Amino acid sequence: MVGLDGEAPTSTEVTFQTALDSTLRLTRGLGAIRGEPPGTITNSQVTRAVAAVAERLTAGYEIAKQSGSGQADIELVRMLEGVAFDVLARISALAPGESGGAFDVLLTEVRCTSFLVRALPWAAPGPLAAPAPQPAATRDGRWFQDIRYLQENLPELSPRLFVRTSREQFNASLADLSGRVSEMTDEEIAIAIQMVLAGSQDAHIGLDIAGAAGFAFKRLPVEFIVLRDGLFVISATDEYVDLIGKEVLSFGTRFFKADFGVQAMGKVGSSENYYGTRATAGLLLSYVDVLRTSTVIPQGRALQIFVQHGSERLVVFEPTETSVEPPLQYGFADAMVPRWLQTSEPYWLERLNEDSLYVRYASMTESPGTSPTEFVAQINRELEASPAKRVVIDLRHNGGGVLSVPQPLLDALEQRRANGDSFSVVGLIDGATVSAALFFAHNLRVSLDAVLIGEPAAQKLAASAAVRWLRLPNSGLGVSYPVVRISLGPDARDFEQDVSVPVDSTAFFAGRDPVLEEALER
Numbered sequence: 001m002v003g004l005d006g007e008a009p010t011s012t013e014v015t016f017q018t019a020l021d022s023t024l025r026l027t028r029g030l031g032a033i034r035g036e037p038p039g040t041i042t043n044s045q046v047t048r049a050v051a052a053v054a055e056r057l058t059a060g061y062e063i064a065k066q067s068g069s070g071q072a073d074i075e076l077v078r079m080l081e082g083v084a085f086d087v088l089a090r091i092s093a094l095a096p097g098e099s100g101g102a103f104d105v106l107l108t109e110v111r112c113t114s115f116l117v118r119a120l121p122w123a124a125p126g127p128l129a130a131p132a133p134q135p136a137a138t139r140d141g142r143w144f145q146d147i148r149y150l151q152e153n154l155p156e157l158s159p160r161l162f163v164r165t166s167r168e169q170f171n172a173s174l175a176d177l178s179g180r181v182s183e184m185t186d187e188e189i190a191i192a193i194q195m196v197l198a199g200s201q202d203a204h205i206g207l208d209i210a211g212a213a214g215f216a217f218k219r220l221p222v223e224f225i226v227l228r229d230g231l232f233v234i235s236a237t238d239e240y241v242d243l244i245g246k247e248v249l250s251f252g253t254r255f256f257k258a259d260f261g262v263q264a265m266g267k268v269g270s271s272e273n274y275y276g277t278r279a280t281a282g283l284l285l286s287y288v289d290v291l292r293t294s295t296v297i298p299q300g301r302a303l304q305i306f307v308q309h310g311s312e313r314l315v316v317f318e319p320t321e322t323s324v325e326p327p328l329q330y331g332f333a334d335a336m337v338p339r340w341l342q343t344s345e346p347y348w349l350e351r352l353n354e355d356s357l358y359v360r361y362a363s364m365t366e367s368p369g370t371s372p373t374e375f376v377a378q379i380n381r382e383l384e385a386s387p388a389k390r391v392v393i394d395l396r397h398n399g400g401g402v403l404s405v406p407q408p409l410l411d412a413l414e415q416r417r418a419n420g421d422s423f424s425v426v427g428l429i430d431g432a433t434v435s436a437a438l439f440f441a442h443n444l445r446v447s448l449d450a451v452l453i454g455e456p457a458a459q460k461l462a463a464s465a466a467v468r469w470l471r472l473p474n475s476g477l478g479v480s481y482p483v484v485r486i487s488l489g490p491d492a493r494d495f496e497q498d499v500s501v502p503v504d505s506t507a508f509f510a511g512r513d514p515v516l517e518e519a520l521e522r
Contacts, residue, residue: 132473142474143181143189147174149473150193157470158481164201164272173199184293187217190477191293195268197479203434203459204467204482206270209287212477217289220305224248224282226262228502232509233307234282243307245509250306251285252297264296273494275431276458279397338513340396340428346405347375349382355389356520357382359409364401364436376408380416387421392519393444394428396454400435410440413448425450426519429497433457435467438495445498451522454515455502457495 130153136142151174155161161170173196181189194207209217222243225234231248233240262274265281268290284290291297297304339350339360346365350358359379366372391413413425425448427441438457444450470479501515 135474140181143186144178146472146474146477147178147181147193150174150470150479153470154479154481157468158205158483160202160482161200161205165199169199170196185289186475187215187289188293190215190217190475191268191287191289193477193479194270195294198266198268198270200270201272202482203270203272203276204480206480208469208478208480212475214476217287220286220288222305223286225508226278226281227508228504230505231282231285232505245505246307247505248305248307251291252301252304264294265290268294272459273431273456275456275494276434277431279431279458338508338511339516340394340430340513346401347372349375349379351382351386352392352520354386356392357388357390358392358394358516360394361398361406361437361440363398364403364405364440366405372405372408376412379409380412383416383421388423390424390426390520390522392426392428392516393450394516395433395437395441396428396430396515397432398434398437399432400437403436403439405436406440410443410447417448424522426522427452428515428519429454429457429495430515431455431458434459442495451499452497453499453501453518453522454497455500456497459495461493461495 130149133145133149136145151171155167155170177189177192177196180192184192190207190209190212194209197206221237221240222233223235224231226232229247233243233246233248236243262278262281265284266274266277268284269277269280271277271280285296288303291303292299339358342360342362346363346367347359347361347370349360352358357379367375370378393409416423425444427444427450429438429441429452433441433454434457438459441450441452441457445452467480467482470481471477472479499518501518503514507514
C-alpha cells in the first residue's frame with residue numbers, strides 16, 4: 001500500500017484502508033446469503049446497512065485523498081468510529097445465526113473492524129475547536145472568554161447537543177451565567193456551566209469535575225445514596241460514621257425527601273432519564289458547591305442536614321465549607337461491601353457456588369495487570385475445570401469505556417455455546433450502567449439471549465457514544481461531548497431490564513444484594 005502522496009502510508013491511512021477493505025469484504029460476503037431463506041432477517045436490510053457503511057467509508061477516503069491534512073485525519077478517525085458503532089449496533093440487532101455460517105462470518109468481520117477502529121490513537125481534547133483567545137487581564141474577563149468559547153465551539157463539535165434542548169435555550173442560559181460571574185466563586189461558575197450542559201439531557205455531555213485542576217470543590221463529610229425507600233447516608237468520615245444508614249429528611253429548612261433530591265440534581269447531573277439522575281444524585285448532593293449553586297441550600301442559609309433518628313427530626317451536623325475530598329469509609333465490613341461498589345479493578349471473577357460464575361465489569365477500561373483476552377482466558381479455564389449452569393455478568397455502576405474490553409467475553413461465550421455447552425447468561429444493570437456498558441448489555445441480550453435484571457439503565461435506546469473533549473482555554477475545564485448516535489430502538493424509550501428488582505435500605509445496609517439473589521435463581 002502507498003500513502004495518499006505516493007510515499008509510505010501513515011498509520012491513519014493504513015488503518016483506514018484496512019477498515020475499508022474489511023467493509024467491502026462484508027458487502028461481497030452478503031452475496032452468500034442473498035439467496036437463502038431470510039427467516040427473521042431480511043437480507044436486503046443487511047445488504048443496505050453494510051452497503052451504506054461502505055459508501056460512507058469510500059466518501060471519507062476521497063475526502064482524505066483530496067486534503068491529506070491533519071484535519072482530514074481527524075475527520076477520518078471520527079467517521080471510522082461512527083462506522084464501527086453503527087455497523088455493530090445495526091447488524092448485531094438482527095437475530096444472529098438465522099442465515100447460517102455466512103452471517104456468522106459477516107458478524108465476525110464487523111467486530112474485527114470495530115476493534116481496529118477502537119484501537120486508533122485518538123486526537124487531543126478539543127481537536128476541532130477554534131484557537132484559544134489571548135487571556136483577558138481580569139478574572140471575570142477570562143470567564144467571559146471561556147463561556148463564549150463554549151458557546152461558539154460546542155454546537156459545532158457535537159451533533160447531539162440540541163437533540164433535547166434548543167440553541168436558543170443554550171445561549172440564554174450562558175448569557176444569564178455571564179451576568180452573574182462577578183458574584184460567584186470559580187467553583188460555583190464551574191457548577192453553573194455543568195447545569196447549562198445538563199440541559200442537553202445527554203449522559204455524555206458534561207464537565208469533568210473530578211479532574212478539574214486548580215479548583216477546590218468543597219465536599220461534605222458524608223456521601224449519600226438514593227434507594228427505593230429514600231435518600232440515605234452511605235459513607236462518612238470517622239467523625240460522622242454513626243450516621244451511615246440513616247435516612248436524610250431535609251437539607252437546611254427545605255423538606256427534602258429522596259425524589260425531590262433527584263429532581264433537583266436532574267438540573268445538575270448529565271443524565272437522560274430518572275434512573276440515571278438517581279444514580280448520580282447521591283454523589284452530587286455531597287458537594288457543597290452543588291448545594292449552593294443549585295439553591296438546594298441557598299447562599300446565606302446555614303448548611304444544616306437533618307436525618308431520621310428514631311421518630312425524631314434531628315439536626316445532625318453543620319459542617320464547615322472548607323473540606324475538600326474528605327476520607328470517606330463505608331459503614332460495613334469489607335466483606336459486606338456490595339460487589340457492584342467494589343471498583344478497585346476494572347474486571348474480576350468469582351465462583352459464587354457450584355452452578356454460578358460471577359463476572360464483574362466495573363468499567364470498560366483495560367486493567368494494567370490483566371488484558372481483556374487474558375481475563376477471558378481465566379474465565380475459560382474456570383469453566384473448563386468446573387462448568388457452570390449460569391454466568392452472571394454484573395454491569396451495575398459501570399460508566400463505560402470501550403467495547404473492545406468486554407467483547408472477548410461475548411465471543412468466548414458464543415463459542416462455548418456453539419461447542420455444545422449449556423448455560424444461561426444473566427446481566428445485571430442499573431441507573432449507572434451507561435455508554436459501552438449499556439451497548440454490551442444490549443449485545444448480551446441479542447447474541448446470548450441474556451436476561452437483564454435490575455433497573456433501567458442511564459440512557460435512552462437512542463444513545464450517544466464516542467466521547468471527545470473540548471478544553472476551555474482559561475479555566476482548563478474539560479467538556480465531554482459525543483459524536484456518534486446509536487439507535488437500539490425508539491428514541492424516547494429507556495433501555496430497560498427484563499426483570500425489575502429495586503434495592504431498598506433494609507437489604508442494602510444488611511449487606512444483601514437482591515439483584516444478584518434474583519440472578520442466582522435463573
